[in-house]
Amino acid sequence: MLSSSSDESLLNIRDLKICYQQGEFLIEALNGINLKVRKGSVTAVIGESGSGKTTLAHAILRILPSNAKIVGGNILFKGQDLFKLSEREMEKIRGREISMIFQEPVSHLNPVMTVREHLIETLNLLKGLDKDRAVKEALELLKVLKIPDPEKVMNYYPHQLSGGMAQRILIALSIAAKPSLLIADEPTSALDPTIQAQILRLLRDLNRNLGISILLITHDLSVVSAIADYIYVMYAGKICEHGIFSAILTKPRHPYTQILLASTLGVGKRVGSESLKVFEKASSELFNSLTGCKFYPRCPYAKEICKKEEPPPKSIEESSVYCFLY
Amino acid sequence: MTSLLQVENVHKYFPTSFSIFRKAKHFVRAVDGVTFEVKRGERFCIVGETGSGKTTLARIIAGLIKPDSGEIYIEGTAYSYLYKTRPKEIHRRVQIIFQDPYSALNPKKNIRYILERPLKIHKIPYNDDDLKHLLELVGLSPAKAFLEKLSSQLSGGQRQRILIARALALRPEIIVADEPVSMLDASAKVHVLELLNDLRKKFNITYVMITHEMGVAYYFCDRIAVMYLGKLMELGSSKDIFSNPTHPYTQLLLTSTLPSDPSAPNILSSLEDLREPPSFASPSRGCRFSSRCKWAVDKCFQLEPRLVEVNPGHYVACPVRTKGEWD
Numbered sequence: 001m002l003s004s005s006s007d008e009s010l011l012n013i014r015d016l017k018i019c020y021q022q023g024e025f026l027i028e029a030l031n032g033i034n035l036k037v038r039k040g041s042v043t044a045v046i047g048e049s050g051s052g053k054t055t056l057a058h059a060i061l062r063i064l065p066s067n068a069k070i071v072g073g074n075i076l077f078k079g080q081d082l083f084k085l086s087e088r089e090m091e092k093i094r095g096r097e098i099s100m101i102f103q104e105p106v107s108h109l110n111p112v113m114t115v116r117e118h119l120i121e122t123l124n125l126l127k128g129l130d131k132d133r134a135v136k137e138a139l140e141l142l143k144v145l146k147i148p149d150p151e152k153v154m155n156y157y158p159h160q161l162s163g164g165m166a167q168r169i170l171i172a173l174s175i176a177a178k179p180s181l182l183i184a185d186e187p188t189s190a191l192d193p194t195i196q197a198q199i200l201r202l203l204r205d206l207n208r209n210l211g212i213s214i215l216l217i218t219h220d221l222s223v224v225s226a227i228a229d230y231i232y233v234m235y236a237g238k239i240c241e242h243g244i245f246s247a248i249l250t251k252p253r254h255p256y257t258q259i260l261l262a263s264t265l266g267v268g269k270r271v272g273s274e275s276l277k278v279f280e281k282a283s284s285e286l287f288n289s290l291t292g293c294k295f296y297p298r299c300p301y302a303k304e305i306c307k308k309e310e311p312p313p314k315s316i317e318e319s320s321v322y323c324f325l326y
Numbered sequence: 327m328t329s330l331l332q333v334e335n336v337h338k339y340f341p342t343s344f345s346i347f348r349k350a351k352h353f354v355r356a357v358d359g360v361t362f363e364v365k366r367g368e369r370f371c372i373v374g375e376t377g378s379g380k381t382t383l384a385r386i387i388a389g390l391i392k393p394d395s396g397e398i399y400i401e402g403t404a405y406s407y408l409y410k411t412r413p414k415e416i417h418r419r420v421q422i423i424f425q426d427p428y429s430a431l432n433p434k435k436n437i438r439y440i441l442e443r444p445l446k447i448h449k450i451p452y453n454d455d456d457l458k459h460l461l462e463l464v465g466l467s468p469a470k471a472f473l474e475k476l477s478s479q480l481s482g483g484q485r486q487r488i489l490i491a492r493a494l495a496l497r498p499e500i501i502v503a504d505e506p507v508s509m510l511d512a513s514a515k516v517h518v519l520e521l522l523n524d525l526r527k528k529f530n531i532t533y534v535m536i537t538h539e540m541g542v543a544y545y546f547c548d549r550i551a552v553m554y555l556g557k558l559m560e561l562g563s564s565k566d567i568f569s570n571p572t573h574p575y576t577q578l579l580l581t582s583t584l585p586s587d588p589s590a591p592n593i594l595s596s597l598e599d600l601r602e603p604p605s606f607a608s609p610s611r612g613c614r615f616s617s618r619c620k621w622a623v624d625k626c627f628q629l630e631p632r633l634v635e636v637n638p639g640h641y642v643a644c645p646v647r648t649k650g651e652w653d
Contacts, residue, residue: 048511049482163376192375192538197582201594219511222584226594263513265541267568267583271516 011037016073029055031237044216044224047234057185099174103186105166109158116154126177141172164195183215200226221264236294243319253321330366336396356382358556369533371547378553380536388502389416421493425505427485431477438473444495460491483514503535540583555614562640572642
């Protein structure tokens with residue numbers, strides 16, 4: 001195998017650069033991402049819209065849209081370079097070794113198939129099970145996912161399912177083949193608050209009890225708070241900061257991480273608008289053709305060097321931060 | 327503060343299936359007898375999850391849908407009367423901001439067109455400076471540059487500001503905001519809520535905000551109504567709801583709200599297993615929340631609870647918790 005650091009990493013993304021072709025323009029989505037998912041962990045990527053986090057998720061499974069161009073870097077899964085695999089080989093990975101769940105569960109289910117038909121199809125495809133065995137295993141899966149009345153639910157069509165229930169079905173489909181890695185792309189943002197917590201607990205239990213590593217992608221800090229061990233903060237296609245979750249939260253170093261923490265609303269929390277005024281500089285939604293640090297236009301601590309050069313990672317205690325302040 | 331808006335026993339049902347003669351057989355009772363009032367200058371929040379009826383109620387208050395029964399009064403004048411005599415007056419006095427800034431704006435039209443529309447429809451004279459002023463009020467500058475842009479060229483936060491500017495154009499008395507920040511990122515959320523607050527102080531606007539995010543309600547609202555499957559479960563001041571949540575559903579909402587403070591204890595382990603209905607079947611009798619409620623007794627499944635005042639201004643529809651009476 002390879003060096004000791006990649007022994008622990010289930011997933012190792014190295015200097016990944018991806019662009020999208022829009023007409024005559026090339027829009028940068030990922031600008032050199034370095035990210036590791038350690039085996040058995042729940043690793044979260046937190047970023048706002050436009051940060052590139054969904055591109056990251058799609059790149060791992062190679063389900064990027066046709067106008068996406070991989071400009072550089074690679075993704076190692078269990079030491080294997082995913083970009084070097086043929087499509088056939090990738091098919092063996094998707095759903096079996098690496099699985100994914102998405103934001104709006106009902107729209108990811110076939111509206112003319114019942115839950116039973118979905119499960120049978122998946123179990124047949126991934127594990128070669130015949131109908132009877134598939135049904136038995138399907139019921140087991142539904143029980144693991146704590147779905148009440150599983151026999152009844154098997155006959156439902158997607159439109160009859162609540163958001164939370166549909167997400168559980170999708171999770172069931174995605175863990176059917178016992179993948180090593182589950183990518184959860186905003187798994188609860190379309191769900192109601194009372195259901196959100198239940199689904200997150202479910203994911204945490206799957207991680208702890210079945211040993212499935214999770215790459216959680218979200219914009220919501222409270223979701224990360226609930227289950228993440230390790231966190232990467234993304235902004236404009238780059239990682240700003242990463243480390244053990246509790247360390248980052250107690251001592252956020254990157255100015256962007258600080259603004260994220262300060263502006264997250266919560267019950268019982270007085271968000272100081274004064275502290276946010278500092279960050280009110282023009283937010284540039286289009287980051288293209290900016291040399292230097294991408295956060296420069298919004299950063300209250302920006303210096304000359306920030307405009308010209310991209311900050312390299314600096315390791316401090318248990319985290320790493322990409323910022324010239326350090 | 328005087329009462330500006332009165333919602334009185336409003337019902338709205340949507341048919342879901344029809345008999346052979348096209349007569350509606352089954353209904354979704356989206357709003358099923360809701361009553362409350364909003365004082366001028368107040369920030370009133372309606373909190374609820376999917377299927378609670380809050381969006382339908384928002385549209386009824388904004389004059390976009392007519393209720394099947396019940397009435398809405400603005401400063402004492404009934405909507406039903408206004409619909410017959412001066413329908414445009416409702417829209418001039420009550421404007422709405424929608425949830426999705428991407429679908430609420432016509433991507434082929436420029437900002438100038440979007441801001442002009444309400445003024446033209448209500449025949450209010452305006453000039454370019456007025457439009458620029460609107461953009462400045464919502465923090466979009468240089469205003470001149472924004473007027474010619476297409477909405478598709480703007481970010482989510484910027485589009486939401488355009489929606490606010492459009493709602494402001496007629497200087498309404500009430501703005502109904504249907505999940506105005508749920509699609510925005512954390513920092514944009516706070517800025518937009520701050521903006522709404524500033525505008526309230528400048529123009530004495532009364533807000534009826536719809537949200538499912540308790541953090542947003544905590545930050546923004548004076549009074550809160552908690553809805554579930556078409557009915558009001560609890561109604562009270564922000565202090566009542568957050569410090570003394572009495573209805574089991576309100577308590578559930580608050581305990582499931584993930585703490586954003588990382589040092590707060592992790593709630594996941596102490597979460598009870600929810601009795602979750604797989605689909606939106608609402609019980610035909612009794613309390614809407616009964617099938618999910620850990621306090622439910624037999625009567626809860628048979629009789630509908632009434633809203634009872636447990637403290638001045640604080641109403642709860644749960645005889646079990648308030649030790650009150652059923653209907």
